[in-house]
Amino acid sequence: MEAPLMHLALVGTPNSGKTSLFNALTGSRQKVANYPGVTVERKEGSFVTPLGRQVSLVDLPGTYSLRGRSPDEEITRDIVLGRTPGEALPDLVLCVADSTNLRLTIRLLLELKSTGRPLMLVLNMFDIATRRGVTVDVPRLSETLGVPVVTSIAVRKGGTAELLRRTDEIIAAQAPQPARPNLWQPLNVAQLRATQREADRIIAATISLPARPDTWTARIDAVVLHPVAGLAILALILFVMFQAVFAWAAPLMELLATAFGALGELVSDTMPAGILQSFLQNGVISGVGSVVVFLPQIVIIFLFILLLEDFGYMARAAFLMDRIMGGAGLHGRAFIPLLSSFACAIPGIMATRVIDNRRDRLTTILIAPLMTCSARIPVYTLIISAFIPARQVWGFINLQGLVMFGLYVAGIASALGVSSLIKFFMWRDYAPAPFMLELPDYKMPRPRSIAIGVYTRAKMFLQRAGTTIFAMMVLIWFLASFPQPPEGATDPAINYSLAAMIGKALEPLLAPVGFNWQIAVALIPGMAAREVAVAALGTVYAIEGGKEAAEQIGAVLATKWSLATALSLLAWFVFAPQCASTLAVIRRETASWTWMWVTFGYMFALAYAASFATYTIAVALGAG
Amino acid sequence: MTEQNGARPQMPLGLARLGYSGVIQHLAAGDASSALSADELESRLIELGFVEGVRVEVLHEGIVGRDPIAVRVENVTIAVRRREAMAIIVA
Ligand SMILES: Nc1nc2c(ncn2[C@@H]2O[C@H](COP(=O)(O)OP(=O)(O)OP(=O)(O)O)[C@@H](O)[C@H]2O)c(=O)[nH]1
Ligand SMILES: [Mg+2]
Numbered sequence: 026m027e028a029p030l031m032h033l034a035l036v037g038t039p040n041s042g043k044t045s046l047f048n049a050l051t052g053s054r055q056k057v058a059n060y061p062g063v064t065v066e067r068k069e070g071s072f073v074t075p076l077g078r079q080v081s082l083v084d085l086p087g088t089y090s091l092r093g094r095s096p097d098e099e100i101t102r103d104i105v106l107g108r109t110p111g112e113a114l115p116d117l118v119l120c121v122a123d124s125t126n127l128r129l130t131i132r133l134l135l136e137l138k139s140t141g142r143p144l145m146l147v148l149n150m151f152d153i154a155t156r157r158g159v160t161v162d163v164p165r166l167s168e169t170l171g172v173p174v175v176t177s178i179a180v181r182k183g184g185t186a187e188l189l190r191r192t193d194e195i196i197a198a199q200a201p202q203p204a205r206p207n208l209w210q211p212l213n214v215a216q217l218r219a220t221q222r223e224a225d226r227i228i229a230a231t232i233s234l235p236a237r238p239d240t241w242t243a244r245i246d247a248v249v250l251h252p253v254a255g256l257a258i259l260a261l262i263l264f265v266m267f268q269a270v271f272a273w274a275a276p277l278m279e280l281l282a283t284a285f286g287a288l289g290e291l292v293s294d295t296m297p298a299g300i301l302q303s304f305l306q307n308g309v310i311s312g313v314g315s316v317v318v319f320l321p322q323i324v325i326i327f328l329f330i331l332l333l334e335d336f337g338y339m340a341r342a343a344f345l346m347d348r349i350m351g352g353a354g355l356h357g358r359a360f361i362p363l364l365s366s367f368a369c370a371i372p373g374i375m376a377t378r379v380i381d382n383r384r385d386r387l388t389t390i391l392i393a394p395l396m397t398c399s400a401r402i403p404v405y406t407l408i409i410s411a412f413i414p415a416r417q418v419w420g421f422i423n424l425q426g427l428v429m430f431g432l433y434v435a436g437i438a439s440a441l442g443v444s445s446l447i448k449f450f451m452w453r454d455y456a457p458a459p460f461m462l463e464l465p466d467y468k469m470p471r472p473r474s475i476a477i478g479v480y481t482r483a484k485m486f487l488q489r490a491g492t493t494i495f496a497m498m499v500l501i502w503f504l505a506s507f508p509q510p511p512e513g514a515t516d517p518a519i520n521y522s523l524a525a526m527i528g529k530a531l532e533p534l535l536a537p538v539g540f541n542w543q544i545a546v547a548l549i550p551g552m553a554a555r556e557v558a559v560a561a562l563g564t565v566y567a568i569e570g571g572k573e574a575a576e577q578i579g580a581v582l583a584t585k586w587s588l589a590t591a592l593s594l595l596a597w598f599v600f601a602p603q604c605a606s607t608l609a610v611i612r613r614e615t616a617s618w619t620w621m622w623v624t625f626g627y628m629f630a631l632a633y634a635a636s637f638a639t640y641t642i643a644v645a646l647g648a649g
Numbered sequence: 650m651t652e653q654n655g656a657r658p659q660m661p662l663g664l665a666r667l668g669y670s671g672v673i674q675h676l677a678a679g680d681a682s683s684a685l686s687a688d689e690l691e692s693r694l695i696e697l698g699f700v701e702g703v704r705v706e707v708l709h710e711g712i713v714g715r716d717p718i719a720v721r722v723e724n725v726t727i728a729v730r731r732r733e734a735m736a737i738i739v740a
Contacts, residue, residue: 089696094689126724128698214688217695225700234724243708246726250719252712344728348713357717357730382684458684459733460717461697464726 031080031196032113034104036137037121038129039087040465042149044068045179046121046188047084054477058334059468060361061087062379065097067104076193083115086378089129091136092211095381105140106209114142117195119188121147124154124161124176125466127232131224134170136212141205144172145195147188151176153466158235166231180471242466246341255345262338266329267433268426270322270402277321285314286577300506307567308502309495315563315578316490316556319403323486324479326399330368331478335470339364340462347460353441354448356385357460363389363440366396367433368482370607374614382458388447390614391624394607395440395600397433399486400555404598405432407559411579412591435599439631489554497550497557498564505546505568519569538597538636539590539644543569548603555603589643596639600632662705662720663735670706671739673699681736690736698722699737 035043039061048055051070056063068084085104086097093102100109107114120137122130127148134146148154148161167174175191178184212220228234249255289310296302333339343360350360358380366373373393380386397405409425416424504524511521519525527549528542535545543565551558563578566585582591602608602625612621643649659674663681676699678691685693699705699722708726709719717730 090692092692094693128723129696129725132696212692214691214695217692218700221695221698221700242726246709246719250709252710252715256712340728344709344717344719345711347717347728347730348711351730352713357728457730457732459690459693460728460730461693461733462728463697464719464728 031078031117032115033080033082033117033119033192034115035082035084035119035121036101036105036133037087037119037147037149038089038123038126038133039063040463041087041121041123041130042179043087043121044084046119046147046149046177046185047082049179049185050189051082054481055084056478057474058331058339059337059465060334060339061463061465062097062358062361062376063087065100065375065378067100067109074193074196075189076197078193078196080192088133090133090212090217091140091209095379096386097378105137105142106207116143117192118142118144119147120144120172121149124148124151124159125157127228128221128224131170131227132217132221134172135220135224136209138172139207140209141207143195145188145191146170146172146174148174148176149179152178152181152184157239160233162231166227169227169231180474239466242337245467246464249338249341250344255341259342259345262329262333263433264430266326267430268423269329270325271406271426271429272423274321274325278318281318281320282314285310285318288314303506303568304499304502307505307564308498311567311578312498312501312560312564313490313495315407316403316494316560317487319406319556319559320483320486322402322406323399324483326402327368327479327482328475330364331475332470335468335475337465337467340464343460343462344464350441351457351460353444354457355388355441355444356380356382356458357462359385359389363393363396366393366398369398369400370394370396370604371610374607374610377614380458385458387615387620388444390611391447391620391627392440392443394602394604394611394624394628395436395443397436397599398555398604400604401432401598403556403559405429405595407562407579408582408591408595411583412586412588432595432599435596439599443627443631489556493554494557494560497553498560501546501550501561501564502568505565517569519565522568524565537640538633539587539593539640539649540597540636541586541590543585544590544594548601551603553605555598558598558603588648589640592643592648593636593640596635597632600628600635602628602632657740659738659740661735662707662718662737662739663731663733665707665718665734665739667707667710667715669739670704673701673703673705674738674740675701676736677738678736681733683733683736685733690733694733694736697727698725699727705737705739 035047037043044055044057044064047053047070051072053070055068064084064086071081073079083104085101088098088101091102093099103109104112105118118137120134137144163174173191173195175187177188249258289306292302292306339361346360347357362373362376365376370393374390377386377389380389409428413425413428418424418427505519505522507522510518524546525542528546531545532542546565547558547561550561566578566581608621608625611624612618676691676694678687681690683690703723706721707718708721711717717728718734719726719728
């Protein structure tokens with residue numbers, strides 16, 4: 026007979042290495058980073074112990090207590106107390122501690138004991154603790170606490186061996202034991218204090234902590250958290266990041282663009298002219314290809330973000346920005362979700378689960394899509410490289426990079442502006458929510474985890490190009506190719522197509538902001554995802570312009586659009602709610618259709634207004 | 650508990666200057682004008698390790714109104730706003 030499946034759960038204070046352990050044990054690739062509040066969802070995986078027991082493991086958001094004061098902490102509480110519908114009560118709770126900082130975890134462990142669940146304390150990051158000279162009397166600690174204690178190093182090969190061995194022992198011993206009742210009650214202040222005192226007493230008796238802080242962290246923080254130098258460094262990091270997106274990616278992008286150009290030519294030279302040739306050349310290669318060439322930029326931006334996250338800089342940036350964001354009515358914990366939104370608004374919106382106050386969380390969700398996500402990069406780059414000369418300003422700054430930086434700043438400024446307005450109009454009785462955040466010690470980013478992170482992101486980007494974008498391209502190509510022009514027609518074939526009809530129907534609406542019908546056609550499928558707009562423009566102009574156009578979409582745009590139109594389109598994409606998945610996540614996270622439509626509506630209005638203003642001013646200045 | 654730092658006057662951590670080091674005497678969550686209720690604020694402070702008898706040191710401060718502050722509490726560094734730190738009475 027097969028032994029029943031064992032359910033294990035990882036519980037612990039934030040940033041103690043739960044997800045690292047989860048990944049090490051189950052071979053998963055969940056997101057790990059050096060700041061509190063990375064995991065905001067329950068994640069499940071499985072593994073087989075050395076003795077062959079099948080184990081299901083859940084990774085949970087970090088928490089300091091079982092009170093569940095924010096949505097992510099509620100997830101953890103509900104799993105531990107067996108309140109999640111359809112979820113087994115864990116057979117063993119692994120309480121994961123950062124061994125350099127045991128006070129808070131041991132208090133949590135004392136609280137967990139009252140739930141009656143079998144427990145094991147995992148002293149993770151034991152490598153760092155050893156290096157700092159922390160010594161733990163493990164048998165004594167285990168005896169005092171009345172729970173098994175093991176040490177582990179989640180990020181080292183074999184670092185979980187002891188954990189696995191003890192798990193097997195516990196599983197073997199546990200079967201006949203009767204379950205203990207759940208006596209957990211939320212701790213009141215006095216109990217909480219008493220528990221922390223007891224934890225401190227236990228630590229004093231079993232652990233020797235040389236009061237030697239991490240000297241590297243102290244030295245780096247002296248500069249990075251300096252009130253003036255710190256802000257300058259933060260600005261410099263962001264600035265270098267956007268310069269790099271342009272400067273470093275350019276050669277690789279050219280290579281990719283040339284490759285797609287050659288592929289397109291190969292298709293047009295070797296295949297007989299006709300529908301299939303047009304589909305491959307205009308729909309697939311010009312459309313999807315025009316998005317795939319942005320892969321190097323996506324990789325670079327993620328590389329930067331992942332390095333900062335793994336190093337431990339994110340919490341510092343939140344510290345530096347706290348009052349500035351607070352002035353705009355944002356919660357201190359909103360910074361990290363907003364910074365994650367630079368990659369993509371979806372994980373950013375999910376990350377708002379760490380915000381305890383409902384209103385603050387909602388404000389953050391509403392403005393997260395204004396942060397410049399990586400899907401805007403293709404749009405921005407395409408237009409910038411077509412219309413902004415690649416000059417050097419003051420000798421060392423790339424003008425194109427500068428404009429890109431300006432667009433990012435526009436996104437941030439408008440997010441802060443919208444947040445101030447929300448605070449001012451909707452929540453008059455606003456009181457600033459507290460900001461309390463652990464600043465973890467710096468850790469050397471590990472090349473392997475960075476590589477995995479970048480690879481995962483690149484794969485996602487290509488997958489999207491191959492699925493969503495490809496599907497949209499097929500549609501666009503079809504609309505732009507049919508019906509075929511009548512016999513003896515003189516205009517370009519596309520002018521007789523469905524796409525032109527739709528685009529021309531919308532043109533009057535978009536004319537005030539300077540968009541032509543081709544842009545109108547690109548914006549509609551662009552609702553699915555922002556990059557689709559680039560691919561759609563690629564296809565539409567390729568069908569219209571033939572072979573040369575297919576190769577250099579940027580060059581074509583430069584001849585077809587005025588500078589005013591180009592700038593107006595840039596302004597449009599700073600604001601436009603052009604992403605169906607983001608809207609879906611907003612609906613899910615706020616559990617309301619209303620807020621989704623509010624987001625859609627206000628962003629749309631902002632986009633139209635901004636484009637209108639940009640276009641009008643640009644035309645007045647003679648750029649029309 | 651005051652014997653550790655007998656001579657020094659008590660004051661809220663929220664008023665401490667950069668580099669200040671002292672020992673927590675008690676928590677006075679009702680006195681801080683935080684958006685949180687006194688109980689909630691006190692619970693959170695305890696959960697982050699701010700309990701009586703613990704040594705704290707102000708390591709860093711922000712640029713606007715010297716706020717927030719980064720406080721060393723035993724082996725961790727915690728960022729808090731001065732408004733909430735007013736609830737931590739040190740000497
Ligand atoms: N040196 C060392 N670093 C570790 C160890 N375990 C985790 N880390 C690092 O600690 C940081 C936090 O790890 P995570 O696994 O994300 O922590 P978590 O507990 O899941 O954090 P939350 O999801 O925010 O609660 C990362 O930078 C890891 O690389 C360890 O045993 N040794
Ligand atoms: Mg995690």
